[in-house]
Amino acid sequence: MALLPILTYPDPRLHTVAKPVIDFDDALRSFVADMIETMYHANGIGLAATQVNVHKRLVVVDTSETRDQAMVLINPEITWASADKQLGDEGCLSVPGIYDGVERAVAIKVKAQDDHGRWRQIDASGTQAVCIQHEMDHLLGKVFVEYLSPLKRNRIKTKMLKAQREAERA
DSSP states (O other): OOOOOOOOTTOGGGGOOOBOOOOOSHHHHHHHHHHHHHHHHTTOSEEEGGGGTOOBSEEEEOOOSSSOOOEEEEEEEEEEEOSOEEEEEEEETTEEEEEEEEEEESEEEEEEEOTTSOEEEEEEEHHHHHHHHHHHHHHTTOOGGGGSOHHHHHHHHHHHHHHHHHHHHO
16 A cells, blocks of 8 residues: 555646546555555545546545544445535645635435445435535535635635745755
8 A cells, every 4th residue: 555645725636527437446446545545644534536636536534433434435426415504614635734614514315336336325414424525526626615715715825835835945
């Protein structure tokens, strides 16, 4: 297994729309293992393939207390979302150190494939539902800061670019 480099906002590659996964082979399973390792290493609860510059419809999520129940969602589709919404602070491995409020459905049903291509349905609520919605946004080329006002978004972009410049100088 290998740690994968995570793209940081405002990298334009984060806005690439992911394509469906077609081949469910050993290479895919190896990539999924690398994504899970990368998510855990970065102390995240979710990671989309887009964030590691692989533009396939694949996310990994683990919102468990024990951090050992990674869920793989390939070609995910939300089939139902509750009318009830909740505003909650979100962060993102591609926007390190930034947290802000985003409104999301409190419960969802998701149809997705596992790393062998088998379809299943997941009923998610609370943090898990929020995390899945957040990661699925990445597959559409959307980063959570795009839900924020243009002023907040520009401040975050400026802060991230400054941090990148400082890191390059170090």
